[in-house]
Every structure is written in C-alpha cells, then in structure tokens.
Amino acid sequence: MTSTLRNDRLLRALLRQPVDATPVWIMRQAGRYLPEYRATRERAGSFMNLCRTPELACEVTLQPLERFPLDAAILFSDILTVPDAMGLGLHFVEGEGPRFEHPVRTPAEIAALAAPDPELELGYVTDAVRLIRRELDGRVPLIGFSGSPWTLATYMVEGGSSKEFARVKGLLYDDPATLHRLLGVLSDAVAAYLNAQIAAGAQAVMIFDTWGGSLTPAGYREFSLVYMQRIVESLQRESEGRRVPVTLFTKGGGQWLEHMAASGCDALGLDWTTDIGDARRRVGDRVALQGNLDPAVLYASNERVAEETRKVLESFGDGPGHVFNLGHGIHPAIDPERVAALVEAVHAGI
Amino acid sequence: MTSTLRNDRLLRALLRQPVDATPVWIMRQAGRYLPEYRATRERAGSFMNLCRTPELACEVTLQPLERFPLDAAILFSDILTVPDAMGLGLHFVEGEGPRFEHPVRTPAEIAALAAPDPELELGYVTDAVRLIRRELDGRVPLIGFSGSPWTLATYMVEGGSSKEFARVKGLLYDDPATLHRLLGVLSDAVAAYLNAQIAAGAQAVMIFDTWGGSLTPAGYREFSLVYMQRIVESLQRESEGRRVPVTLFTKGGGQWLEHMAASGCDALGLDWTTDIGDARRRVGDRVALQGNLDPAVLYASNERVAEETRKVLESFGDGPGHVFNLGHGIHPAIDPERVAALVEAVHAGI
Numbered sequence: 001m002t003s004t005l006r007n008d009r010l011l012r013a014l015l016r017q018p019v020d021a022t023p024v025w026i027m028r029q030a031g032r033y034l035p036e037y038r039a040t041r042e043r044a045g046s047f048m049n050l051c052r053t054p055e056l057a058c059e060v061t062l063q064p065l066e067r068f069p070l071d072a073a074i075l076f077s078d079i080l081t082v083p084d085a086m087g088l089g090l091h092f093v094e095g096e097g098p099r100f101e102h103p104v105r106t107p108a109e110i111a112a113l114a115a116p117d118p119e120l121e122l123g124y125v126t127d128a129v130r131l132i133r134r135e136l137d138g139r140v141p142l143i144g145f146s147g148s149p150w151t152l153a154t155y156m157v158e159g160g161s162s163k164e165f166a167r168v169k170g171l172l173y174d175d176p177a178t179l180h181r182l183l184g185v186l187s188d189a190v191a192a193y194l195n196a197q198i199a200a201g202a203q204a205v206m207i208f209d210t211w212g213g214s215l216t217p218a219g220y221r222e223f224s225l226v227y228m229q230r231i232v233e234s235l236q237r238e239s240e241g242r243r244v245p246v247t248l249f250t251k252g253g254g255q256w257l258e259h260m261a262a263s264g265c266d267a268l269g270l271d272w273t274t275d276i277g278d279a280r281r282r283v284g285d286r287v288a289l290q291g292n293l294d295p296a297v298l299y300a301s302n303e304r305v306a307e308e309t310r311k312v313l314e315s316f317g318d319g320p321g322h323v324f325n326l327g328h329g330i331h332p333a334i335d336p337e338r339v340a341a342l343v344e345a346v347h348a349g350i
Numbered sequence: 351m352t353s354t355l356r357n358d359r360l361l362r363a364l365l366r367q368p369v370d371a372t373p374v375w376i377m378r379q380a381g382r383y384l385p386e387y388r389a390t391r392e393r394a395g396s397f398m399n400l401c402r403t404p405e406l407a408c409e410v411t412l413q414p415l416e417r418f419p420l421d422a423a424i425l426f427s428d429i430l431t432v433p434d435a436m437g438l439g440l441h442f443v444e445g446e447g448p449r450f451e452h453p454v455r456t457p458a459e460i461a462a463l464a465a466p467d468p469e470l471e472l473g474y475v476t477d478a479v480r481l482i483r484r485e486l487d488g489r490v491p492l493i494g495f496s497g498s499p500w501t502l503a504t505y506m507v508e509g510g511s512s513k514e515f516a517r518v519k520g521l522l523y524d525d526p527a528t529l530h531r532l533l534g535v536l537s538d539a540v541a542a543y544l545n546a547q548i549a550a551g552a553q554a555v556m557i558f559d560t561w562g563g564s565l566t567p568a569g570y571r572e573f574s575l576v577y578m579q580r581i582v583e584s585l586q587r588e589s590e591g592r593r594v595p596v597t598l599f600t601k602g603g604g605q606w607l608e609h610m611a612a613s614g615c616d617a618l619g620l621d622w623t624t625d626i627g628d629a630r631r632r633v634g635d636r637v638a639l640q641g642n643l644d645p646a647v648l649y650a651s652n653e654r655v656a657e658e659t660r661k662v663l664e665s666f667g668d669g670p671g672h673v674f675n676l677g678h679g680i681h682p683a684i685d686p687e688r689v690a691a692l693v694e695a696v697h698a699g700i
Contacts, residue, residue: 164645164646164681164683165646166646166649166681166683167649169644169646169647169649169650170646170649170650172646173646173647173649173650173654173658174649174650174651174654213623215623215644216622216623216625216644217623217624217625217628218625219644252602252623254604254605255604255605255623255624272566273563273565273566273567273602273605274567274605275566275567275568278567294519294565294566294569295514296514296515296516296519296520296522296523297519297523299516299517299519299520299523299524300519300520300523300524301524304523304524308523331514331516333514333516
C-alpha cells in the first residue's frame with residue numbers, strides 16, 4: 001500500500017502545485033463505453049454483484065488505465081452504497097436505474113436510520129480500495145468517492161431516480177426539520193465512509209452532488225452545501241504523509257461556485273455550462289478546478305475532440321490548479337478512440 | 351379583437367411600467383393538473399387533435415382563468431408545431447413524449463427544409479389565437495409563444511426528447527455549418543410564426559429555450575442566443591396601438607442573463623436556480639423579470655406556498671418589472687388549490 005507514487009500529477013494539481021503536464025481522468029472512465037467493462041459486468045451477473053465483489057470492482061477500475069495513460073484511477077462503485085448499507089435495499093431495474101426496496105418518507109422511518117460502520121457494512125468497498133491500491137502499485141493515485149447527503153436523500157425519499165423530486169421537495173418545504181435529520185445522519189455516514197476509504201488507501205476523495213442543481217440558491221446552501229462542508233471538516237486530510245485533497249462537484253452548480261469554494265474543499269468539479277476561465281477568475285486562487293469538456297464533444301471526430309480539449313486548456317490558461325475531466329460522466333455510446341484522442345490532447349498541452 | 355383590455359398589468363410589468371399589483375400567470379396553466387383539462391383532452395382523442403382544433407385549444411386556454419384570477423392567458427399549443435408544419439410528422443407516444451416520424455440529420459435533409467407559411471400551414475394556431483381573443487373579450491392579455499430554434503433543432507435532429515443530445519451535438523461539433531443552416535431556417539420560421547400570432551391578436555410573445563442550458567457558454571451564444579436575437583429583431587413590436595413585449599426563457603440559463611438581456615428582448619424568464627433579486631441586480635434595469643418559484647413548492651401546504659411566494663416577491667423587491675410565475679411548468683400531480691393560494695399571495699403582495 002505504501003509503494004512510492006510514480007505519477008502524482010493529480011494530487012499536485014488538486015493542491016494547486018506545479019505539474020509537468022495537466023493531469024486527466026474521466027468521470028465513469030470504468031464504464032459501459034468499454035467492451036471489456038461490459039464483459040466483466042456480464043460475468044458479474046448484476047451491477048450490484050460487480051460493486052460487491054472486490055476482485056471484479058478492482059478489475060474494472062483498472063481497465064481504462066490499460067488503454068489510456070490516465071493520471072488517476074477512481075474506485076468503481078455506486079453512489080448509493082451508503083443508503084443500501086442503511087437497510088434500504090438497493091437494486092437496479094434494467095433501463096430504469098436504481099430503486100430502493102424500502103424508501104424512507106415518514107419522520108419515524110427517518111428517525112430509525114443510523115450511520116453504518118463502513119468496515120463492517122461496507123467492507124466490500126474498503127476491501128476493493130485495498131486491492132486496487134495493491135494492483136496499482138504506485139502507478140497513479142486512487143480517488144475514493146461518495147454521493148452528497150442531498151443527492152442520497154433524493155433517492156432515499158423518492159425510492160429511485162426522479163425528475164420532479166415531488167416527495168423530497170414536499171418534505172423540504174413542509175417539514176424541513178425531518179429532512180435536516182435525514183441529511184444529518186447521511187453526513188455522519190458519508191464522512192465515516194470516506195474516512196474508511198482514506199484509511200484503506202484512497203489518496204483523494206470526491207463528493208458527487210448530482211442533484212444539488214435542482215435546488216434554489218437558498219435551498220442549495222441550506223440542504224446541500226452545508227452538509228458537504230460538515231463532511232469536509234470531518235475528513236482525515238492527511239494519509240501516508242501526504243495531504244488527501246477533497247473535490248466537490250455539484251452538477252448545475254455553476255452559479256454557486258463562490259459558496260462552494262468557501263467550504264474548505266481543495267477543488268471544485270465543473271460541469272460544461274460554466275467557462276472554466278471565468279470560474280478561475282471567480283474562485284481560482286482558493287481552489288483547484290476539475291473539468292469541464294462537454295461530454296457530447298466525444299460524439300464528434302478525433303480532430304474536433306482534440307480541438308475542443310485545447311479550448312478548455314486555453315480557457316483555464318497557465319499556472320497550476322487544473323485537473324482535466326469531462327463536465328459529467330462519459331456516455332455509454334462513446335467510441336473509446338475518442339478518449340485516447342482526448343488524453344493525448346491534454347498531455348500535449350495547449 | 352380590439353375590445354378594451356381591462357387588465358393590462360402583464361403588459362405594463364413586462365415593459366417595466368408601474369402596476370397596482372404584481373401580475374401572475376403560470377407556465378402550463380392550461381394543463382394536466384386541471385381535471386377539466388383532462389376531460390377536454392379525453393374528448394379530443396389525442397394531444398395533437400387538441401392543439402389542431404381551435405375550439406378545443408380555446409376551451410383549455412380559458413379553463414385556468416375560470417378558476418383563478420390570473421393576469422394573462424397563454425395560447426394552448428405545443429412548441430413543436432413549427433417542425434410539424436415543415437413536414438417532420440409530429441406525434442406523441444404515451445409516456446414517452448414527442449416523436450418525429452421524419453427526423454432531419456443529413457445536410458441534404460436540412461437543405462430541403464423551408465419555413466412554412468403560418469397562415470396556410472399553421473392556420474389552426476392563428477385561428478385559435480383569434481378565437482381566444484374573442485372569448486377573452488379584453489379580460490386579460492393573450493400571450494403567444496414558440497420554441498427557440500436550438501430547442502426545436504434538438505427535437506428535429508434527435509427525433510424526439512433526448513437526455514444526451516448525441517446526434518445534434520455530434521452535428522454541432524462536427525458540422526456546425528449544417529447546424530447553422532437548420533437554425534437559420536428555423537429562425538425565419540419562428541419569426542414568421544410569432545408575427546402571425548401577433549397579427550392574429552397575441553399581445554405579448556415568449557420564446558421557450560428549453561434546452562439552451564445543455565450547451566456550453568460559447569455554444570449557447572453561437573447556437574441559441576444569436577438566433578433568438580435575430581427573431582427578436584424581426585418581430586412586429588407594435589400592435590393595436592400597444593407595444594408587444596417579448597420574453598426569452600432559457601431553462602438553465604442563469605449564468606448567461608447579461609447576454610440574454612442584451613438581445614433586445616423586453617423580459618427574461620428565470621428558472622428557480624437563480625435568486626430573482628440577484629438577477630435584478632445583474633440585469634434588472636434593462637429588462638423585466640418573470641419567475642421564479644420552484645414548481646416543487648406546490649407539493650407543500652397552502653401556507654408554505656404563500657410563504658415561498660412572498661420570499662420571491664421580497665427578493666425582487668419594490669419597483670416595476672416583475673411578472674410572477676413558476677420557474678418552469680406546473681407539474682401534472684399538483685393540487686389546483688395550491689395555485690389558488692399562490693395567486694392570492696402574489697396579489698396580496700409582500
């Protein structure tokens with residue numbers, strides 16, 4: 001686990017330290033756009049089996065690194081493992097996304113929830129982290145992650161994905177105290193979960209706030225950001241003699257970057273609706289920035305991918321603090337060749 | 351058609367003139383949350399029949415005004431009538447939304463498109479406008495509308511709704527000239543369509559850019575805003591001796607309000623992810639603002655609806671230029687009583 005890290009560009013860039021080339025990784029880099037991923041997923045039988053079997057999670061985590069000279073690995077897992085460990089019964093319905101067998105809606109159901117012990121109830125995740133670190137053997141750093149409390153709460157209250165957030169927003173507006181109770185226990189659970197990933201070997205962590213952008217500005221601060229901030233404050237920020245950088249990513253959060261940058265995190269993930277140069281002018285001396293190529297650029301030719309990649313690099317400009325990524329997860333229909341073109345363009349620089 | 355307008359709050363507020371109370375209307379106010387709408391829709395047989403039969407379109411347009419003291423009527427129609435009139439064959443698949451029988455994807459298919467003559471090929475819309483004006487008899491003004499060229503193009507190229515915009519963004523990045531050709535003909539078509547609505551009696555018009563927020567900032571300006579601006583410049587801005595205000599609404603456009611305000615429009619529609627007071631500080635002396643209650647507030651109690659409504663009014667503050675609305679269309683599951691509470695709270699003021 002303590003083998004020397006041979007490529008530390010990601011960790012340096014997240015801390016705004018100089019690097020020899022902009023580091024790059026891709027959200028969902030271990031995913032359905034890779035035929036080898038689809039083969040392992042097939043062998044696993046189900047998506048949850050894939051997540052719950054450390055050897056298979058490790059296998060798919062490493063797959064994109066075999067193809068592309070990426071600068072980081074990210075733990076293969078799902079954002080909903082924490083509520084699953086809280087007893088909600090996560091399963092996946094083909095073509096419909098995640099579902100919980102036991103959604104929580106009433107004050108009594110929410111009061112009965114407790115933060116799981118990650119080493120006991122999410123041991124398959126920490127086992128996967130340890131195994132991936134061993135297999136990576138210092139090649140690149142490993143990123144751990146979790147969903148944000150607000151994002152987890154939306155799935156837990158709605159029972160699955162949602163477009164209108166009828167139930168969780170009904171709770172937000174009609175019984176905010178109960179929602180705050182849920183978000184409080186989720187903050188404790190996520191902090192413990194990320195600390196367990198760090199103890200097991202995660203060298204950076206990221207909090208995915210997929211649905212923070214569905215809130216009003218005031219609602220975002222009260223129901224999402226404050227809980228991410230509480231988690232940031234509870235994290236073990238030093239491990240194996242290095243700082244463990246924390247990245248916050250709120251999809252649709254481009255209007256709230258100043259607030260996010262004041263949370264104590266090291267870096268902000270940006271979706272593609274914000275110009276990264278403008279974002280840097282707004283917050284760039286306080287945090288690093290990760291992003292933010294439109295994932296749909298990868299439907300175009302290799303030449304256009306390289307050109308659009310250069311535009312993002314140019315917009316960020318010189319100086320430290322940029323981790324290249326897409327503005328959201330890579331789409332399943334993308335040709336892996338496009339990713340090769342992207343990674344090459346990032347490392348070649350502006 | 352020229353009966354005196356007895357309630358002109360909407361038109362005055364859109365032009366930033368003083369009003370005795372903040373005007374209010376609701377996006378999709380004639381819609382599925384109303385049992386009387388569902389009954390008419392049932393009688394019509396299909397959604398497209400409802401749009402294509404002026405008597406039925408008029409009937410559902412007026413339904414919400416019978417229940418609530420709203421300050422405007424909005425033409426009942428669909429944003430996709432223009433591409434339908436261009437020969438793409440619009441139909442609706444239950445639970446899946448709009449579909450085009452003949453999507454356009456190749457340069458040849460796009461080159462073959464022509465802007466329809468609205469009085470000939472969209473006569474059912476202008477007939478509906480004339481009928482609604484007659485039935486309204488000066489009670490409140492009638493708003494006409496269209497989808498934005500970019501939003502129409504997404505449906506026309508994808509063949510229906512999309513989450514990833516694979517085809518239209520592939521075109522955007524790989525063959526922008528062809529996409530510009532499509533957006534050009536759509537701009538001509540939308541301008542002619544809105545001018546025909548104005549000639550038939552629409553007293554204000556609104557352009558719905560539902561998918562502008564899926565673009566990068568540079569992409570938004572190049573592929574959506576510039577075409578809306580071209581339409582604004584082509585519109586007949588005076589009718590029946592009054593100015594015809596134009597409102598632009600880009601869902602997810604909160605980061606680009608300054609650019610939108612410079613388009614020559616009179617008002618901007620805001621979704622709920624921007625604080626309306628902040629928006630006013632950014633652009634409020636140039637344009638009026640319409641919005642922006644989170645539509646999910648209507649899942650809460652009447653008391654909370656009134657309270658959240660007051661918060662939006664307070665955030666906007668004193669002075670002219672506010673048209674109250676939701677930040678997006680009303681959800682079908684909402685209890686109509688909530689709308690009554692909202693309208694009452696708006697008219698009661700802060």
